[in-house]
Amino acid sequence: MKKFFNVRRVLSIFLLLSIAWTLYAGWYKMTFWGFDLKSDATTDVFMVDAHITFKAHGKPVKVVLSTPHGYSKFKILNEKITAKGYHVKKDENTGRITLSSPNRNGEQNIYYRLMVYDTADSRGKVRQEEKITIQKPIFDDEQMIVVDNIFEQAQNIEGNEVQQLISLFNQTPLDENVQTLLPVKATRKIRAELLIDLLALKNISARLVHGVRLIEGKKAAMADLMLEAYDGYKWRLYDLQTGHEGLPKNFMVFQRGNVSLLDVEGGVNSKIRFSVLKSVTSSFEMAEHRAKLSSTDKFFTSSVYALPLWAQNVLKTLMVFPLGILVVVLMRNVVGVPTMGTFTPMLIAMSLIETGFVPGLICFVLIVAVGLILRRLLATLNLLLVPRIASVVIFVILIIQVLAVIGYHDNIDVAMSALFFPIIITAWIIERLSIIYEEEGFKNAMTESFYTLLTAIATYFVIKSDTVRHITFAFNEINLVILFLVMLLGTYTGYRLTELKRFYPLLKRK
Amino acid sequence: MFGFFKIPQQLKALGILGMNARNYNVISKYNKRRLYPLVDDKVQTKEMAVKNGINTTRKIAIITYQHEVKSLKQLVKDWPEFVIKPAHGSGGKGVLVIKSWKDDAFITASEKILSYTQVYQHISNILSGLYSLGGQYDVALIEEMVHFSDVFQNFSYQGVPDVRMIIYKGYPIMAMMRLATKESGGRANLHQGAVGVGLDVKTGRALTAVLHNKPILRHPDTNADLTKLCVPYWKEHLLIAAKAYEMTGLGYLGADIVLDKDKGPMMLELNARPGLSIQIANSAGLKKVIKKALKNYPAGLSAEARVDFILSQN
Ligand SMILES: Nc1ncnc2c1ncn2[C@@H]1O[C@H](COP(=O)(O)OP(=O)(O)O)[C@@H](O)[C@H]1O
Numbered sequence: 062m063k064k065f066f067n068v069r070r071v072l073s074i075f076l077l078l079s080i081a082w083t084l085y086a087g088w089y090k091m092t093f094w095g096f097d098l099k100s101d102a103t104t105d106v107f108m109v110d111a112h113i114t115f116k117a118h119g120k121p122v123k124v125v126l127s128t129p130h131g132y133s134k135f136k137i138l139n140e141k142i143t144a145k146g147y148h149v150k151k152d153e154n155t156g157r158i159t160l161s162s163p164n165r166n167g168e169q170n171i172y173y174r175l176m177v178y179d180t181a182d183s184r185g186k187v188r189q190e191e192k193i194t195i196q197k198p199i200f201d202d203e204q205m206i207v208v209d210n211i212f213e214q215a216q217n218i219e220g221n222e223v224q225q226l227i228s229l230f231n232q233t234p235l236d237e238n239v240q241t242l243l244p245v246k247a248t249r250k251i252r253a254e255l256l257i258d259l260l261a262l263k264n265i266s267a268r269l270v271h272g273v274r275l276i277e278g279k280k281a282a283m284a285d286l287m288l289e290a291y292d293g294y295k296w297r298l299y300d301l302q303t304g305h306e307g308l309p310k311n312f313m314v315f316q317r318g319n320v321s322l323l324d325v326e327g328g329v330n331s332k333i334r335f336s337v338l339k340s341v342t343s344s345f346e347m348a349e350h351r352a353k354l355s356s357t358d359k360f361f362t363s364s365v366y367a368l369p370l371w372a373q374n375v376l377k378t379l380m381v382f383p384l385g386i387l388v389v390v391l392m393r394n395v396v397g398v399p400t401m402g403t404f405t406p407m408l409i410a411m412s413l414i415e416t417g418f419v420p421g422l423i424c425f426v427l428i429v430a431v432g433l434i435l436r437r438l439l440a441t442l443n444l445l446l447v448p449r450i451a452s453v454v455i456f457v458i459l460i461i462q463v464l465a466v467i468g469y470h471d472n473i474d475v476a477m478s479a480l481f482f483p484i485i486i487t488a489w490i491i492e493r494l495s496i497i498y499e500e501e502g503f504k505n506a507m508t509e510s511f512y513t514l515l516t517a518i519a520t521y522f523v524i525k526s527d528t529v530r531h532i533t534f535a536f537n538e539i540n541l542v543i544l545f546l547v548m549l550l551g552t553y554t555g556y557r558l559t560e561l562k563r564f565y566p567l568l569k570r571k
Numbered sequence: 572m573f574g575f576f577k578i579p580q581q582l583k584a585l586g587i588l589g590m591n592a593r594n595y596n597v598i599s600k601y602n603k604r605r606l607y608p609l610v611d612d613k614v615q616t617k618e619m620a621v622k623n624g625i626n627t628t629r630k631i632a633i634i635t636y637q638h639e640v641k642s643l644k645q646l647v648k649d650w651p652e653f654v655i656k657p658a659h660g661s662g663g664k665g666v667l668v669i670k671s672w673k674d675d676a677f678i679t680a681s682e683k684i685l686s687y688t689q690v691y692q693h694i695s696n697i698l699s700g701l702y703s704l705g706g707q708y709d710v711a712l713i714e715e716m717v718h719f720s721d722v723f724q725n726f727s728y729q730g731v732p733d734v735r736m737i738i739y740k741g742y743p744i745m746a747m748m749r750l751a752t753k754e755s756g757g758r759a760n761l762h763q764g765a766v767g768v769g770l771d772v773k774t775g776r777a778l779t780a781v782l783h784n785k786p787i788l789r790h791p792d793t794n795a796d797l798t799k800l801c802v803p804y805w806k807e808h809l810l811i812a813a814k815a816y817e818m819t820g821l822g823y824l825g826a827d828i829v830l831d832k833d834k835g836p837m838m839l840e841l842n843a844r845p846g847l848s849i850q851i852a853n854s855a856g857l858k859k860v861i862k863k864a865l866k867n868y869p870a871g872l873s874a875e876a877r878v879d880f881i882l883s884q885n
């Protein structure tokens with residue numbers, strides 16, 4: 062007894078280890094490869110287009126564009142610049158792209174396209190940086206009174222000094238004092254610049270950040286703005302509308318600091334327009350890219366997910382088998398139902414998945430029933446075993462053929478699904494059923510078929526779900542858990558459920 | 572409803588052995604796999620029994636190849652009655668008892684008349700593995716027919732009553748007699764509707780009887796009083812069972828013993844994975860008896876000494 066206890070303990074330890082490993086691997090895949098428990102998890106991929114236009118006048122042209130770099134944590138799937146005739150150079154350290162061309166004339170079009178995903182963890186972490194020297198604005202006395210009024214009013218607003226001013230700038234109707242300092246037609250940029258001036262008076266360094274808000278279908282004539290203010294230690298980002306601090310998750314920074322978003326030399330009237338398009342991709346497809354970005358691609362390329370798609374599909378079907386096996390083991394060793402052949406139920410279940418439940422079941426019963434009738438006729442011929450089973454196999458093939466033809470012509474799914482049943486297994490079921498029927502009677506034959514189908518149906522419902530199939534494939538370590546579970550069940554010495562009924566009369570007699 | 576969850580505990584308290592526990596704790600522990608063929612193959616069992624001086628049915632012939640089948644009549648020409656069975660059969664499948672034959676007509680124990688062609692076909696089926704586990708090729712064993720003792724005449728409807736004994740480490744620990752009924756069609760399998768009569772291992776006297784898991788007192792067809800059943804030559808039965816241990820080396824086995832009118836108890840077959848229904852017939856748990864045996868029964872005794880030990884138990 063002691064020895065057996067140890068086997069169980071060893072297996073339990075392995076089971077726990079495999080569970081731990083599965084959890085770890087699951088976490089790893091979710092974090093670095095973006096795997097998800099849901100089979101239909103998707104990733105939003107944003108396509109950001111920046112369209113630069115300007116007029117050239119036959120002089121050499123140099124265009125410098127700031128592009129997302131380091132600051133925002135978007136994952137860049139693809140980056141492309143289309144500029145006919147330009148020499149393109151990108152500085153990987155600053156993210157600035159320089160386009161140059163000698164002697165250009167007329168309207169110029171430069172397209173910069175960026176595909177990004179994973180907006181969720183894009184909250185930029187701001188490193189400690191030097192502040193810039195403050196350039197105090199010059200206001201006349203009249204204006205200074207207004208400024209003082211503004212500062213006074215701002216004090217009563219919630220938030221820090223920066224947020225107070227932002228709030229004041231966003232009041233509707235616009236605060237009178239602020240209005241006085243602004244020109245009649247103030248753009249967002251002009252307002253933002255006034256804000257920076259006012260902050261300078263308070264000895265706070267502030268500057269603008271250019272970027273794009275990723276909003277599906279967006280078309281913008283200019284870049285989106287945010288405010289950056291130095292708090293004596295590091296730069297803090299503020300939303301110019303709400304005053305919220307921090308980088309919103311849908312804001313992609315193109316430019317910040319002392320450089321401009323776009324510099325054009327040798328051209329006039331330069332404009333940059335942004336447009337954003339969202340597309341949805343299955344997270345699974347992004348896994349490889351994620352692996353690369355997180356430098357875990359060494360593991361990725363040696364995983365099953367790096368195999369060609371057709372091979373992955375085969376494996377996906379295979380990896381759900383262990384779970385089916387577990388169901389069969391449970392049904393036989395814990396529930397204790399007799400089934401025809403150990404894994405016949407699972408194979409039937411696999412076929413049902415191809416055919417659909419109800420049509421498959423009807424069709425299967427039909428094939429077996431017809432097969433049984435033919436098998437009865439065969440019995441009168443007194444054939445030897447192997448040729449007889451061989452004949453049954455051929456019967457099955459013929460039945461399937463007939464059903465398929467009928468099904469196709471009359472458009473009956475039930476009949477068409479005949480094509481998906483494993484021939485040998487079906488033949489074997491027919492043979493076995495007819496022998497049970499002959500030897501142990503109709504009742505026994507029915508009982509055994511019932512339990513076989515019952516187990517098949519139970520298995521079917523377990524392995525049918527897309528989520529289950531997705532999980533057993535995406536988190537395939539789970540199959541190790543199943544393995545040790547099955548092994549542990551191999552040491553299960555408790556009563557089977559059906560034995561409780563079988564031995565129950567003994568309790569009454571005592 | 573809550574009562575349901577108590578059943579396992581209650582069964583455990585009775586010492587009932589379940590299938591999983593039988594396989595895991597008993598069979599895999601006491602029965603080495605390489606010994607299985609000795610009992611799974613009736614030909615080997617028979618040869619061993621003869622060697623060990625255990626009374627068993629005599630082998631008449633073995634048919635191994637298809638071309639030998641046609642010499643059937645030649646092989647049994649000196650035997651007015653005989654039995655054909657698959658060497659690797661189980662559950663009575665493929666057993667053909669011929670109680671008389673002449674020329675082209677073979678009369679079975681259940682009075683069916685078979686033509687020579689049918690018998691020929693039957694043997695072919697045995698050879699091709701129809702009745703053996705996994706459908707492997709098999710051989711047909713032809714052996715002498717047992718003349719069943721009249722003692723049990725009233726107790727069985729057709730068919731042949733046999734004693735099933737469970738032997739643990741050479742000690743017979745539980746016994747039952749299986750009686751065919753109309754429903755079981757002359758077969759002695761409890762789940763097919765045969766009557767199981769639990770026997771006192773010490774005396775061979777009936778303790779309890781069950782039909783379909785329910786206790787009964789009288790045979791459903793013959794109306795015989797089952798409580799009166801008492802197996803004669805009980806000590807000889809025990810001895811055959813005990814010797815089967817030395818013969819096979821299996822620590823846990825079942826022995827089927829039949830009583831011949833003239834030759835006394837004969838071993839019909841052995842089983843390395845005997846079923847659990849015997850517990851129902853006896854209203855007693857095997858686990859309990861095994862535990863008791865493990866604790867109290869001495870090891871290293873001869874078969875005779877073990878039988879004496881059993882008989883001296885109270
Ligand atoms: N030699 C025999 N004489 C008479 N009946 C026999 C003989 N052998 C077998 N039988 C009958 O056939 C049944 C099954 O035979 P057995 O040898 O136990 O094979 P199995 O392994 O299939 O149970 C026995 O219970 C008995 O009724």
Ligand SMILES: [Mg+2]
Nearest residue numbers: 662663827840
């Ligand atoms: Mg038998």
